[in-house]
Amino acid sequence: MTINKAQGQSVVHVGLDLRTAVFAHGQLYVALSRCTSPLRIKVLFAEDKQDMRTMNIVYQEVLPNL
Structure with missing residues (x-):
């Protein structure tokens, strides 16, 4: 499951592959x-x-420029 699809859900087990950097802030x-x-x-x-x-x-x- 992607990080975006996991948003708002509770997951029993999480495995993260950080061999490449996380794409977006948060x-x-x-x-x-x-x-x-x-x-x-x-x-x-x-x-x-x-x-x-x-x-x-x-x-x-x-x-956007603030």
């Missing part, structure tokens, strides 16, 4: 917050990742 939060227990969350990081972080990518060109 998607990682949405993905993690859908799970009913933090003990049922599994995250896959790239093999070369030591610090277990992912980039938050925001495309400024698609945001």
